[in-house]
Amino acid sequence: MLKSFDIYNQNNVLKIIVALNLLLVGTGSLLYTDRLINRLEDREEQYVQLYAKSIGYLFGSSHPNAGDLTFVTDQIIQANTTIPAIYVDPSGAFAAHKNIDDMPAGLTPEETQKFLKQKTLEMRKKHGPLIVDLGDGEQGLVYYTNSSLLRQIAYFPYALLAILTALGLLAYLSFSSSRRAEQNRVWVGLAKETAHQLGTPMSSLMAWVEYMRSDPDQFDGSITDEIEKDVQRLETITARFSSIGSVPTLKEEDVNEVVRQFTDYLAKRISTKVKMSVTSQLPPGQQVQINKLLFEWVIENICKNAVDAMKGVGELRLNMVSLPHQEVAIDITDTGKGMSKAHMQKVFSPGFSTKKRGWGLGLTLAKRIVEEYHDGRLFVKNSEVGKGTTFRIVLNRK
Ligand SMILES: Nc1ncnc2c1ncn2[C@@H]1O[C@H](COP(=O)(O)OP(=O)(O)OP(=O)(O)O)[C@@H](O)[C@H]1O
Ligand SMILES: [Mg+2]
Known part of the structure; x- marks a missing residue:
């Protein structure tokens, strides 16, 4: 039976509530601004229509009284200080433009035409051009895009x-x-x-x-x-x-020696049906900075778990190798019951245990000793249900 009294993780409900609120505020404001943008877009379109009409009055031939109205149309055209717009006359020339902010200064008339043409192509992607009725069957076009405010x-x-x-x-x-x-x-x-x-x-x-x-x-x-x-x-x-309980001091130690000595000591205290072996590919006398007392505790915790996983019968192998980046690895392999992937992710959490009399603290402590006191790493290297498990301790070497 799995038991996990995860002492430190009782705030999950709170976390979920906060996350949900965040999501709610986020989607709420997204939806609201979307509506706002749609309405503003409608208004801008109406405005550009007015603008197009004004241009029609101003340049068109079919409005004989246009002259009287120019002050209105002029004002409408002047009032557009935000919406980028380009007027294309019936001959296809880019006859007028407003609010094209990114137009470089000092362009020749040809360059201006080219630049505006490029702009209309971009504008077209968002809104089709509005038609300007100039009378006598003549038509101009007004291209426009959303104002920078809207963007x-x-x-x-x-x-x-x-x-x-x-x-x-x-x-x-x-x-x-x-x-x-x-x-x-x-x-x-x-x-x-x-x-x-x-x-x-x-x-x-x-x-x-x-x-x-x-x-x-x-x-x-x-x-x-x-x-x-x-x-x-x-x-x-x-x-x-x-x-x-205090800041432990690290000392240069012969790691081969420390591991061998301690496993000899452990071997006498575990079931004789567990075959224990130590091998090493490290150079003899390899020095590693450790606190012997705490390091032995790590080995003991991992080996005890291994013996439990094998129910007192099997093989327990310790192997030491050099790694690149000035590191050494101590692999502890058992032929026990192994673990599933999900199980592997939890073994270092405090309180996680599958044992009747386990506190689920052995590996938490071991990880803390290796990672916080020795600046090393401790992890499950691999594990297969029914076959066994390898834990790896990585320490820094000189
Ligand atoms: N070599 C292993 N093979 C299979 N499962 C393991 C192995 N080592 C650890 N585990 C699993 O990880 C769990 C947590 O181990 P940990 O040492 O932290 O606690 P524990 O052994 O249950 O209790 P204790 O606090 O007494 O050590 C174990 O209960 C076991 O399910
Ligand atoms: Mg344990």
């Missing part, structure tokens, strides 16, 4: 959406970083406190061991030895907790 409005909802998304992202990042800082404090505080509390009974236990040794008649020496080993083991655990 700017079209960008508005996208700008709004971008700003909202950026704000949402910022809020999320600051929220999750403060949450991470809190997690950190909990981790570190708990580790320190545990180490501190274990200190007193341990010194007392050591004193008891000394006392037992001083009286071999009453206390069997071999029992005293066993107790001492356990006390030493407790000391290691306390030292691990204490070093994870």
